[in-house]
Amino acid sequence: MCQISLQHTMERLMNDDTQTDREPTDELLPTRASLLARLRDVQDDASWHEFFELYHRLILRTLVRKGLSAADAEDVAQEIFVGVARRLPTFEYRPAQCSFKTWLFRILQYRVAEFYRRRGRGARGQELPGDAEPILATLADPDSLEPDAPWEREFEDNLVRATLERVRRQANPRYFQLYCYCAVEGHSVAETARIFQTPANDVSVALQRVGKLIAKESARLRSADGWPGG
Amino acid sequence: MAEFPQPTLPPGIPGYHLYRPIGAGAYGEVWLATDDVGRWWAVKITFPPRGGGEQSASREFRAIERYAPIGDQHANLVRIIAPAWLPHTGQFYYSMELADDATTKAPLPRCSTPEERAAVAAYYHPRTLRSELQRRSRFSPAECVECGLPLAMALGQLHSRGVIHRDIKPENIIYVAGQPKLADLGLVAEAGGQHSIAGTTAYLAPEPKRREPADIFALGVVLYELATGQPAERCPQVPAGIAQLGNMELSEWNELNAVILKACHPNPGLRHAGADELREELELLRNQGSVRQRRAQESFRRQLLDQRKNLLLAASAIILLVLAWSQWRQARLNERYAKLREIELEQFKPHYSTWSTNDLARLEVLGGGIADRAVLGRFVAALADWDAETRPVLTNEGVSIAFHPDGRALVGGITNRVCLLATNKPVSEFAASGPGVVAWDGDQPLQLTVLGNDLVLREADTTRIRRRFALPESLATNWYQSPVLAMAADQSWVAAAGAKHLLVWRVGDNQSLRELPTQATCLAFNEDNSRLAAGMADGVTRVYSIPDFNAPSNLVPATRAGAVECLAFCRDRLVRFDKIGAQPNWLLATGGRGAELIVWDLASCLQRMRAQGSWVITGLVFSPDGQLVISFGGDEPTVWDAATGAQVLHLRKNDPGKHTSLAFAPKGGYLLAGGPRANRPAVVNRFDLTQERGIRSLRGLVGKARLVWFSPDSLRVAALTDHCQLGFWDVRTGRLLQVFETPPGPFADTAGGCFDASGEHFNLAIGTNVVQFGVDTGGINRRWRVEKGEANQMAYDAAGRLLLLRGEEDIDHGMGTWRLYELKDDVQPKWTHEAGWTNQLPVALALPYGAKYFLVWDWSEDNPNRSVAVYDTATAKLLTNFPSDVRGWGLPVKVSSDGATIFIPSSHLGESRLVHFPDFAERRTPMDGLQAIGVEMHQSVHPGGIYLGASPAERDIPIPGNWGAVLTSAAFSLDGTNVAMPTLSGAVELINLPSLRTNLSNFNEVRRSLRTEFRVW
Structure with missing residues (x-):
């Protein structure tokens, strides 16, 4: 089930970057606990890098969705990362109350609200984007601190993307190429073999090996990794 | 532009006029x-x-300094002019080739006026690979190769000088005069181009250390971008449009793809080994070659090489393993050898001293677990049989040796010496005129020798000539061939044989010369001077009777393989049942070039025994009691069983000479052997033969020995074989006393027998005959005839009456009967008691010593298990009946030698019982856990009793004569010190228990290593 949904998301992400509406899954994705744990020590550059890689794009996209310009989004994202780094040492992970996903979303909401508050409506003569109105409206509502459906979806998409990136940087590129062409873009094995002028057996091997890698990486990213599952 | 730090004014650079910034990097701006x-x-x-940036600035400065000369060396590396510091600011600058203009695709024109320059500068946009890519969506494979090849060469140049680029991307590849060039170290970035983390990570190799392979990775990604037009992040995914390509284009594209994929491999070890390899592949593509084909060929070649390497490795591994294994095995064998050698040195020296080194080597193998039955048998034989030790006692040819009855030996040689030996040492030496035969006349040593043309008999010590016999010319003149001489033991006859004649003189009157037309090669008189044997060159032996010498008996072997070389007489101890009281018979052993050892029966002139050696036999001697015959010659000296021809022992000689003259000490125990030798000083060897290990082999019988009896005084032992031979031996010395041929009977093992109280007479019931033999006289004292019967037991009762218990079985009806006879002198026996036809099967009867009771196997149709019925001898009344679970022919019921204990067997020996007579108290046997196949007892009820058992494993061991199979009929002597066991080889193993016990611990230690055990309780 998970594998199928992963496959589906992957296909979407690889072929089309436009967002499609999709029901968010009920599944709470546990953020990798070990990463969070390591982030408590801000000196740990590798953890920071990993964390940054994992969530930077997600946060940027969400911020843009919330109506921020690219430059503003970059600024706010920086603030969010600094904030996370500052708060993490005192952050107690209590999955029953709040998952990392929710927690991150709340921080993001705060930051966005703060950004708009600080700037004020039309400050510096800059017009708010058209969809900023409902955002500002929701900001006053305490329920808005609960993650909305797009966030859930983005979070999920981000994990799939991260999975794929990791696999891309591990797998034999030839197999990865065959896998993408055959499994992701939905060509037949025979067609793939024709295009890449390779035995069909090669394609099968590629499907098997890269498929395994993807499953492994996906499981790794989603595992609670020592924390209780969210 | 807004993202760059805003330069307010063009900085002042000496020698340059700056117009506007055209790019920015992490470290600075490009103007x-x-x-x-x-x-x-x-x-x-x-x-x-x-803050703190000075260090990195100077590091950067040094890098540029280092790069500057390299840039000049390759057309595809951007040229720079050495950097210089700006005063006071900590900044530095350097100038480099300017990229072509992106619009005109040509270098900026040189302008003469500042205005023109400013105008040109205003529209200038650098032409980079990025700008090219933006202009056209993607490059054709050929274009990619054209572009990639110079870059790969440039990269190769860079790497060869130890410089790593670290930041190859389309933005950093500029066109100068139409040529793509690697711009330096990521410092040039196209104005407006993004310099985000996302933008550069696509070109970053996954490995943490960015070395040369990382540059190759980046170049691969650049090639990917060119070839597909896809953003670098998507590497290595292919665009959807690829499906539209034709076959030729697909092929080209796949070739390039192969290069790109190798360059972009996440594992740096699987990328191109260097920029040069990448260049080679691109060159191959440019020349219309196939990278994939070449790689396949290389891979095949590598596989082939790998296979060979693997084969080589496997082979060497196997060789090493085998070497290691053999080393280990050798070490283990050495260890065992050392252990056995230790045992040998401590305990078995006399035995081993008779063994060849070859035997020892085989014993090692045996110790290693490979059972060599022949060696094992001999190993046990070493314990059970003879001790033999060889030592030289005299340096003399010893062509003739004669023993005095007191043990002194006279040794005559060819070198004019006669030596007198007392036990081991020469005591005196006498001069002699030449070779000859020595003899004793009482205490007077004599020598028969050739002196001139005469044969002389002279006293060895005084040199006085007693007799002189004139030799005929044919003998006397042939000095190159000495005559063969012989002298009767009492010097009544002398004989000499030469080329054509055999001459015999009676010593009493010199005139009595007999000339016999015989071409003898060896001569021998028998002990009572009744026979003269002459061996001949054609293999026939003639035996003349003395004194008439007429009608010699010709002993013709079946295979006349060669000349007879040696002869030995022995008195035949076999008394034939039909010829009792006749002349004593003689045996003659012959040996020669045919390597055949034959013992002839001179009464019938037939072969009694024949044994085959492997080489010429030059000397033969019987042991004094005729049990053994020992052969010398080309082989190792070998001890044979004179009756059966079984090989008993090899004697090891210290020197390889062939002994020709042999003499046994009159009391046995040792023999002396001598003979001439070519080229080397000859020695006389002494061979000691003793049986002191606790087990003696009593030999002299032919056939499988079945039954043994001890005399009541335990001094004599008798054995019966199924060849109807009844032998008697002296228990203390092991000497064979007499062998009788018995009347024929159905089965030897159903015979009954007993010694009388003195041990001088032995009664044997076999078939319908009951015979009393005189052991000392060699005759028959009495003889009775009884009716048909099968199982027999004999015993004297307390009153001295000789009793015979005799059973008969009616096989048809499964019934039987027994009769008890009293045998009186010369009276035809009648039974005193009879059971009548009953259910009792009298196949196993026991009439113990003292004869107070006797035992019969009982059996009924109701109960197939047998029971033991005990009857009173005097009244023949049934005393009691003991049940047993034995069916059919199982273990026999046994009675201890004193008659006080009855052994009630069970099919499992551990459940057998011992019953005490006369109170019939029961107790278990101490044989739990031992599946003995036989048991004998001596006074066995009390703890000091002796049981003898053997496990079935014994049967697998070729112990001499196969003890295990016949243990059922072994016997204890009444004094309990000896056990006699008949064996299938005909020999009787006489075990002296006190002596064996002392040897047994050592014995068992060896036996344990041979995975078997022998137990005596």
């Missing part, structure tokens, strides 16, 4: 500039170092 003569340059000015 469009002209020099004094109006040439266009790109001038890089670093940012002022911020």
Whole structure:
């Protein structure tokens, strides 16, 4: 089930970057606990890098969705990362109350609200984007601190993307190429073999090996990794 | 533009006029500039170092300094002019070739006026690979190769000088005069181009250490971008449009793809080994070659090589393993050998001393677990049989040896010496005129020798000539061939044989010369001077009777393999049942070039025994009691069983000479052997033969020995074989006393027998005959005839009556009967008691010593298990009946030698019982856990009793004569010190228990290593 949904998301992400509406899954994705744990020590550059890689794009996209310009989004994202780094040492992970996903979303909401508050409506003569109105409206509502459906979806998409990136940087590129062409873009094995002028057996091997890698990486990213599952 | 730090004013760079910034990197800005003569340059000015940045600035400065000369060396590396520091700011600058203009695709034109320059500078946009990519969506494979090849060469140049680029991407590849060039170290970035983390990570190799392979990775990604037009992040995914390509194009594209994929491999070890390899592949593509084909060929070649390497490795591994294994095995064998050698040195020296080193080597193998039955048998034989020790006692040829009855030996040689030996040492030496035969006349040593043309008999010590016999010319003149001489033991006859004649003289009157037309090669008189044997060159032996010498008996072997070389007489101890009281018979052993050892029965002139050696036999001697015959010659000296021809022992000689003259000490125990030898000093060897290990082999019988009896005084032992031979031996010395041929009977093992109280007479019931033999006289004292019967037991009762218990079985009805006879002198026996036809099967009867009771196997149709019925001898009344679970022919019921204990067998020996007579108290046997196949007892009820058992494993061991199979009929002597066991080889193993016990611990230690055990309780 998970594998199928992963496959589906992957296909979407690889072929089309436009967002499609999709029901968010009920599944709470546990953020990798070990990463969070390591982030408590801000000196740990590798953890920071990993964390940054994992969530930077997600946060940027969400911020843009919330109506921020690219430059503003970059600024706010920086603030969010600094904030996370500052708060993490005192952050107690209590999955029953709040998952990392929710927690991150709340921080993001705060930051966005703060950004708009600080700037004020039309400050510096800059017009708010058209969809900023409902955002500002929701900001006053305490329920808005609960993650909305797009966030859930983005979070999920981000994990799939991260999975794929990791696999891309591990797998034999030839197999990865065959896998993408055959499994992701939905060509037949025979067609793939024709295009890449390779035995069909090669394609099968590629499907098997890269498929395994993807499953492994996906499981790794989603595992609670020592924390209780969210 | 807004993202760059805003330069307020063009900085002042000496010698350059700066127009505007055209790019920015992490460390500084690049300005469009002209020099004094109006040439266009790109001038890089670093940012002022911020806190702690001085170090990195100077590091950067050094890197540029290092790069500057390299840039000049390759057409595809951007040229730069050495950097210089700006005063006071911590900044430095350097100028480099300016990229072509992106619009005109040509270098900026040289302008003469500043206005023109400013105008040109205003529209200038650098032509980079990025700008090219933006202009056209993607490159064709050929274009990619054209572009990639010079870059790969440039990269190769860079790497060969130890410089790593670290930041190859389309933005950093500029076109100068139409040529793509690697711009330096990521400092040039197209203005407006993004310099985000996302933008550069696509070109970053996954490995943490960015070395040369990382540059190759980046170049691969650049090639990917060119070939597909896809963003670098998507590498290595292919665009959807690829499906539209034709076959030729697909093939081209796949070739390029192969190069790209190798360059972009996440594992740096699987990328191109260097920029040169990448260049080679691109060159191959440019020349229309196939990278994939070449790789396949290389891979095949590598596989082939790997296979060979693997084969080599496997082979060497196997060789090493085998070597290691053999080493280990050798070490283990050495260890065992050392252990056995230790045992040998401590305990078995006399035995081993008779063994060849070859035997020892085989014993090692045996110790290693490979059972060599022949060696094992001999190993046990070493314990059970003879001790033999060889030592030289005299340096003399010893062509003739004669023993005095007191043990002194006279040794005559060819070198004019006669030596007198007392036990081991020469005591005196006498001069002699030549070779000859020595003899004793009472205490007077004599020598028969050739002196001139005469044969003389002289006293060896005084040299006085007693007799002189004139030799005929044919003998006397042939000095090159000495005559063969012989002298009767009492010197009544002498004989000499030469080329054509055999001459015999009676010593009493010199005149009595007999000339016999015989070409003898060896001569021998028997002990009572009744026979003269002459061996001949054609293999026939003639035996003349003395004194008439007429009608010699010819002993013709079946295979006349060669000349007879040696002869030995022995008195035949076999008394034939039909010829009792006749003349004593003689045996003659012959040996020669045919390597055959034959013992002839001179009464019938038939072969009694024949044994085959492997080489010439030069000397033969019987042991004094005739049990053994020992052969010398080309083989190792070998001890044979004179009756059966079984090989008993090899004697090891210290020197390889062939002994020709042999003599046994009159009391046995040892023999002396001598003979001439070519080229080397000859020695006389003494061979000691003793049986002191606790087990003696009593030999002399032919056939499988079945039954043994001890005399009541335990001094004599008798054995019966199924060849109807009844032998008697002296228990203390092991000497064979007499062998009788018995009347024929159905089965030897159903015979009954007993000694009388003195041990001088032995009664044997076999078939319908009951015979009393005189052991000392060699005759028959009495003889009775009884009716048909099968199982027999004999015993004297307390009153001295000789009783015979005799059973008969009616096989048809499964019934039987027994009768008890009293045998009186010369009276035809009648039974005193009879059971009548009953259910009792009298196949196993026991009439113990003292004869107070007797035992019969009982059996009924109701109960197939047998029971033991005990009857009173005097009244023949049934005393009691003991049940047993034995069916059919199981273990026999046994009675201890004193008659006080009855052994009630069970099919499992551990459940057998011992019953005490007369109170019939029961107790278990101490044989739990031992599946003995036989048991004998001596006074066995009390703890000091002796049981003898053997496990079935014994049967697998070729112990002499196969003890295990016949243990059922072994016997204890009444004094309990000896056990006699008949064996299938005909020999009787006489075990002296006190002596064996002392040897047994050592014995068992060896036996344990041979995985078997022998137990005596």
